[in-house]
Amino acid sequence: MTEVTMRFAGRMAGLRTSEIREILKLTQRPEVISFAGGLPAAELFPAHEMAEVSAEVLNSAGASALQYSTTEGDPELRRAIAERMRLQLGVPVAMEQVLITSGSQQGLDLSGRLFLDDGDVVLCESPTYLGAINAFKAYRPHFVEVDTDDDGMVLVDLERKLAEHPRARMVYVIPDFQNPTGRSWSQERRQGFVDLMARHDIPVVEDNPYSELCFEGESGRPIKALDRRGQVVYLGTFSKIFCPGLRIGWLVAARPLYERYVMVKQGVDLHTSTLGQRQIAAYIAHFGLEANIERIRAVYRRRRDAMLAAMDVEMPEGVRWTKPRGGLFLWVEVPDCLDARELLAASLEEDVAFVPGGSFFPNGGHHNTMRLNFSAMPEARIVEGVRRLARVIRRALAAAADREPAALVETPA
């Protein structure tokens, strides 16, 4: 009997497996110093406290915690999220606007599903989050990358591209400690962005996993806080401020848009884990998240400091990087004569991994960039990893100089 020859839907044509996930598979050997993932520090997860509240939830209300529940989500959790958003982020949110999602990745997928037809245009920061590119790609849009600088999206470029692309259907942004660059938008830029978007009937999807991981100064207020039109859909998650393994995030949308999201989620997975929602709600009720977030901030700040200090010491001239005030990532640009994919191959031989930056540009290019994660490792490993990576870069620069000496800046031996 012959094997079946299957025909796939057209949307499958452009789909490739996430480069990051493939790299991560290569880096699971314990000896690898991996700057590749976006993993939170697992040693900070409050596992024993979770054991405590899990037992309480299951012993006191196990029947309902293990039963089907509503698509909208657990009322207690939705209320706690709305309250935290008001108190911690200054966003006026009612629990009726909060929809629990299976991670904020699901919020991205649902947004693509709601807004994107084949060939529609998504405007996004350049570079932008790889997981969002993958989520939206399933709906076969064109990505139009908007220039960014240290203050956020460049508004004249956004305005020009909105005018050039009448099929623009969504603007996707990560204003706080962006993945992959670690940069945050200035408050002026946020207000300018909202004012500009208010002249267009195009939804904004604001992805905000990182703003509470602020190491110094103040994080900006979410764009959602400035939204008077119900134009902004806000995506939140417990992955970075608590733990990611439960896959619980949320989205905030105005009605009647909210109902559309609920309807679409029904068809996709009915609802998010009842038990998982109850566990987090119980954790928040007993312990709050604030002490935990403070602990995460302190540890990540030290790791960022270690990485920045090591970069200063180790990196050859011509290499530039961001100095993020929060989040999980540093963004690195090496001289144009180098290719980050080739550097990765060489780094893996030295047991160091990172993600080539080109993956974060939906339309390709930018072969000389890389993303480094600093949240998942103790300082000593970070320093050693940066040292090895710098060695790989210096070696590649020397080799490039041998091939094409004129094109290069002088590099220290």
Next chain:
Amino acid sequence: MTEVTMRFAGRMAGLRTSEIREILKLTQRPEVISFAGGLPAAELFPAHEMAEVSAEVLNSAGASALQYSTTEGDPELRRAIAERMRLQLGVPVAMEQVLITSGSQQGLDLSGRLFLDDGDVVLCESPTYLGAINAFKAYRPHFVEVDTDDDGMVLVDLERKLAEHPRARMVYVIPDFQNPTGRSWSQERRQGFVDLMARHDIPVVEDNPYSELCFEGESGRPIKALDRRGQVVYLGTFSKIFCPGLRIGWLVAARPLYERYVMVKQGVDLHTSTLGQRQIAAYIAHFGLEANIERIRAVYRRRRDAMLAAMDVEMPEGVRWTKPRGGLFLWVEVPDCLDARELLAASLEEDVAFVPGGSFFPNGGHHNTMRLNFSAMPEARIVEGVRRLARVIRRALAAAADREPAALVETPA
């Protein structure tokens, strides 16, 4: 400032909220006797044992249980599923073919995403599962309903419709204790189906939540067990044999199809809850599922018996229903002069709910059918509910006879 006017993707046009979920909202008053849901009996959930294993998982390996994990799923859980499928269902499955999904609803959505373009044809049983209709509808296919009888899909009708529809891209079936009819396919029909499908390069999606809830005789072997071509994608779930609140299901697919599912799931939600998977894997390792399934079977059998006995006593002539050997549902046909939606409105006044059967036919019609669930309530409530429902039907028949006496069979007072 004016409210934003949003434009939605074309796929949103045909989407409506699930009728069942809307009805369920009406029936949450505790006095309502609801045959409407498909809820497992929550009093059978092993909540205390789950508390025990949750504490163990979190205290012994909390860091990894709360961390991101692979899209494919927890290896221990995948191994346990493959083993159960071999031992309990006679399906030869290796763990490498098992992908953990966020409920089997996600397996339906991913299948639609993989196989269906706008206007493609899905062949399904008539009637079929409402959740599958909703999942597939997002991909805007045409549904072609294939006739069914007490032995399953009518193969001559399937053959004819495959020939008539060159854009047929998927056949969706529920061979065991089907939702909504409770009927199971005969072994001959299963073999004939697989033989017929082997002459076509069209994937079969086999949805099997219920086969282990068999009250008498033997349940059939899944169609997947007969599949020699890698043509059948099998969807399984813990919702009915364990508990649904964790939203954990699985799918079994041959390679390279398996990799496509993994790739698509990455974009949709990265992976299913690590903690939820570990909790179920630990439960299976400690307690196994078999004792629990035996308990569920015994309780549901008594409830089915109570419902069938009450139907025999109460229902007027002209009403017919299935006698399922397993599962959660009875399928009822009332005389053609009645409309189940009108009956529902009248029943709700008597505090009884059910789902009008028309919802289970993707192309509409069949206004005189209804689905009754018997798993979620003690026998006394079932008997009382059937009594009230029969009263509503008798009253409606009498009213119809007043309007149009000739069209009716004689009904007992």
